[in-house]
Amino acid sequence: MASQCWYPIFLKDDRYRGNIDPGDNPNRSEVALPLMIGDRVLGVLQVEDTVINAFSEEDQQILGFLTGQIAVAFENISLYEETRMRIEELADLNRELTLLDQINAVLNKESDLNTMIRLAVEAIVETSGYNMVCLFLLNGDILEVQHYLGYDEIGRLRNIPIATGVNGRVVRTRQASLVEDIHTESGFCNGSGVYI
Numbered sequence: 126m127a128s129q130c131w132y133p134i135f136l137k138d139d140r141y142r143g144n145i146d147p148g149d150n151p152n153r154s155e156v157a158l159p160l161m162i163g164d165r166v167l168g169v170l171q172v173e174d175t176v177i178n179a180f181s182e183e184d185q186q187i188l189g190f191l192t193g194q195i196a197v198a199f200e201n202i203s204l205y206e207e208t209r210m211r212i213e214e215l216a217d218l219n220r221e222l223t224l225l226d227q228i229n230a231v232l233n234k235e236s237d238l239n240t241m242i243r244l245a246v247e248a249i250v251e252t253s254g255y256n257m258v259c260l261f262l263l264n265g266d267i268l269e270v271q272h273y274l275g276y277d278e279i280g281r282l283r284n285i286p287i288a289t290g291v292n293g294r295v296v297r298t299r300q301a302s303l304v305e306d307i308h309t310e311s312g313f314c315n316g317s318g319v320y321i
Contacts, residue, residue: 154180156170156184157170158170158189160199161192162197162200167199167200170195224249228245232245239272245260246273250275255275256275257274258274259273259274263296267284267285267286268293270284291304
C-alpha cells in the first residue's frame with residue numbers, strides 16, 4: 126500500500142489490515158513507509174509491533190527520516206555498483222583492445238609464420254592473464270600443435286584428430302565452444318592425447 130500511495134501508512138491496529146487473518150499475526154500495529162528517490166519508489170520499509178498504537182508521532186517522524194536516508198544510501202550503492210561494473214567493462218574492453226593491438230602489430234610486422242604464431246601466443250598470455258594458451262593449425266583431418274605456453278606441467282601437447290575432442294568439435298561445427306568444467310566434458314583432451 127505504501128509504495129502505491131507514496132506516503133506512509135500507519136495502522137494503529139494491524140488486525141484491520143485486509144490481507145492478514147488476525148489469528149495468524151501477533152503484531153497489532155504497523156508502519157509502512159515508501160523508500161523513494163524523487164518520484165521513484167525503490168521499496169518499502171515495514172515496521173510492526175505487538176502493541177496496539179505502538180508508534181508515536183516521534184517514532185513516525187524518525188522512521189520517515191530513516192526511510193529517506195535508506196533510500197539515498199540504496200541509490201548511492203546502486204550508482205556505485207553500476208559505476209564499478211562499467212569500470213570493469215571498460216577495463217575488460219581495454220585489455221581486449223590491447224590484446225588485439227599487440228596481435229595486429231605482430232601480424233603486420235612478421236612474415237615468418239612460425240615467429241608470428243609464437244608471438245601471437247605470447248601476446249595473448251601476456252595481455253590476457255590466461256595461463257595456458259595453444260594455437261593449432263588444421264592439416265587435413267588433424268589439428269597440429271604450432272605453439273603453446275603454460276602446458277609444461279601436463280606434458281607435451283599432441284596433435285588432435287578433428288573427429289575427437291572439443292577442438293575437433295570446433296572444427297566440425299565451425300562454432301566456438303565454452304567448457305565451464307573440463308572434468309565433466311566427455312570430449313576434453315587432457316593434453317596427453319587422452320580424451321576424458
